[in-house]
Amino acid sequence: SDALVWLRRDLRDDDHAALYHALKRHTQVYVAFVFDTDILDGLKDKQDRRIEFIWESVRELKQSLQSQGGDLMVLHGQAQQEIPALAQKLNVTAVYVNKDYEPVAIARDEAVGNALVAMGKTLQLFKDQVIFEQDEIVTQTGKPYSVFTPYKNAHLAKLNAFYLEAYPVKKYLRALAKINPEPMLELEMLGFYRTNLHALRLPTGMAGAQKLLTDFLDRIDDYQEARNYPAVKGVSYLSVHLRFGTISIRQLAHAAWQLALAGNAGAATWLSELIWRDFYFQVCYHRPDLQLERQAYRLEYNALPFSNDTGWFEAWCEGRTGFPIVDAAMRQLNQTGYMHNRLRMVVASFLTKDLLIDWRWGEQYFAEKLLDFDFAANNGGWQWAASTGCDAQPYFRIFNPQSQSEKFDPQGKFIRKYVPELAALDAKRIHAPWAVASKRNSVVASPALAYPVPLVEHAIQREQALVLYKNNVKQ
Numbered sequence: 500s501d502a503l504v505w506l507r508r509d510l511r512d513d514d515h516a517a518l519y520h521a522l523k524r525h526t527q528v529y530v531a532f533v534f535d536t537d538i539l540d541g542l543k544d545k546q547d548r549r550i551e552f553i554w555e556s557v558r559e560l561k562q563s564l565q566s567q568g569g570d571l572m573v574l575h576g577q578a579q580q581e582i583p584a585l586a587q588k589l590n591v592t593a594v595y596v597n598k599d600y601e602p603v604a605i606a607r608d609e610a611v612g613n614a615l616v617a618m619g620k621t622l623q624l625f626k627d628q629v630i631f632e633q634d635e636i637v638t639q640t641g642k643p644y645s646v647f648t649p650y651k652n653a654h655l656a657k658l659n660a661f662y663l664e665a666y667p668v669k670k671y672l673r674a675l676a677k678i679n680p681e682p683m684l685e686l687e688m689l690g691f692y693r694t695n696l697h698a699l700r701l702p703t704g705m706a707g708a709q710k711l712l713t714d715f716l717d718r719i720d721d722y723q724e725a726r727n728y729p730a731v732k733g734v735s736y737l738s739v740h741l742r743f744g745t746i747s748i749r750q751l752a753h754a755a756w757q758l759a760l761a762g763n764a765g766a767a768t769w770l771s772e773l774i775w776r777d778f779y780f781q782v783c784y785h786r787p788d789l790q791l792e793r794q795a796y797r798l799e800y801n802a803l804p805f806s807n808d809t810g811w812f813e814a815w816c817e818g819r820t821g822f823p824i825v826d827a828a829m830r831q832l833n834q835t836g837y838m839h840n841r842l843r844m845v846v847a848s849f850l851t852k853d854l855l856i857d858w859r860w861g862e863q864y865f866a867e868k869l870l871d872f873d874f875a876a877n878n879g880g881w882q883w884a885a886s887t888g889c890d891a892q893p894y895f896r897i898f899n900p901q902s903q904s905e906k907f908d909p910q911g912k913f914i915r916k917y918v919p920e921l922a923a924l925d926a927k928r929i930h931a932p933w934a935v936a937s938k939r940n941s942v943v944a945s946p947a948l949a950y951p952v953p954l955v956e957h958a959i960q961r962e963q964a965l966v967l968y969k970n971n972v973k974q
């Protein structure tokens with residue numbers, strides 16, 4: 500019998516669970532991707548780097564499948580309708596997909612599964628996106644973990660070569676359906692337009708992911724230290740590739756795991772970051788209310804009365820809070836769709852604990868802007884920073900933006916790049932230009948003058964945040 504593989508966030512044709520199983524079991528296998536209007540219609544900005552990234556990656560995948568005698572069928576419409584209709588048209592007996600763990604995606608897949616069953620067909624789902632899913636890592640009493648470190652220890656204890664082995668898709672490619680190749684849909688036909696993605700020199704698709712990995716493996720020894728500094732090329736920049744599945748998590752984890760076993764501390768730390776990713780996927784899976792009801796992970800923190808000043812929120816979004824490290828980070832996000840992990844923590848802490856704005860507002864802004872936006876990791880990161888989530892640290896651990904800046908951008912190199920109006924300040928003053936402005940009585944033609952005065956005073960806001968959390972936690 501024949502089958503259809505429906506790709507979603509797994510835009511590659513090797514080491515791919517659903518594709519592998521379909522090719523192995525069926526005579527002819529079709530492969531399709533849908534630019535889903537249920538998702539696209541919700542995007543406000545029609546210049547969206549993510550759509551361009553997906554479009555480029557789909558185009559590369561289409562060429563790759565064509566060079567192997569098949570094709571990638573690219574559709575534009577409501578996936579929930581298009582997939583059952585295509586399955587009917589192609590007369591396949593089953594549709595194969597890799598599992599998605601977001602509640603909204605689970606509901607979509609259930610609807611597609613039901614439509615297929617009504618036609619006498621099946622939906623076959625596979626684990627592919629994570630190393631361990633759902634209930635594979637639970638506590639001794641069978642409950643999902645709510646704290647990372649014990650989860651990570653259990654994960655590492657279970658990890659072995661079996662779970663990291665690649666699916667040898669290439670061996671079974673003879674079953675790929677031979678069809679007349681169709682031309683690729685143009686980006687503009689989807690109602691979207693080019694962005695500055697190419698100028699960012701972020702390589703797309705499977706080839707782009709492999710290129711970034713090769714580059715990173717040369718630097719992985721230094722990861723442990725270098726990953727903390729936004730001005731240093733210390734991290735992998737692979738998050739967007741993991742988001743859209745242009746590279747397999749098994750390939751990455753396998754490389755890191757082997758190096759870690761051989762004693763490479765950088766690789767061990769990086770593996771731990773990949774485990775954070777698994778951790779948040781399982782949190783999201785077990786707590787659908789996080790996405791469906793926008794609840795706090797710790798329900799007792801659900802209704803903190805944040806002050807939610809819209810003017811302050813706009814200043815934060817636009818990178819004009821008067822705190823150089825925060826502004827540089829937000830401008831990096833706006834200009835490139837990327838933000839360094841250290842800075843995501845700094846700006847998230849600043850929004851919630853200094854500006855006293857609901858973490859959901861920041862989470863939503865990140866969801867619109869981040870190229871690697873992923874509900875599970877983003878929600879997890881925001882709730883961690885707001886102390887409403889999975890964190891072993893209590894709410895009174897509050898980041899000081901100035902000392903974070905001094906510690907992690909000591910020369911001010913990152914600030915200078917994104918806040919050029921401060922470029923002339925020395926490495927000491929650049930972290931706190933308000934000191935310069937007041938010393939000079941705010942009138943001298945100092946570079947600091949073209950820069951906003953700080954919205955708030957950290958020490959005061961910190962006290963207010965402590966009161967807010969302390970007085971309003973429902974136990």
Ligand code: FAD
Binds near residue numbers: 739841843879
């Ligand atoms: P590397 O340091 O090279 O890490 C390798 C991979 O590990 C990453 O690509 C990512 O898949 C995973 N990873 C690393 N840290 C984390 C983490 N804390 N949680 C989950 N996975 C992690 N990551 C996203 O992929 N999408 C998001 O929407 C997202 N939003 C975040 C929001 C906040 C407030 C915070 C604090 C963190 C967020 N992260 C998110 C996690 C992290 O910042 C990014 O994964 C990382 O900066 C991506 O850069 P990289 O690929 O170079 O990372």
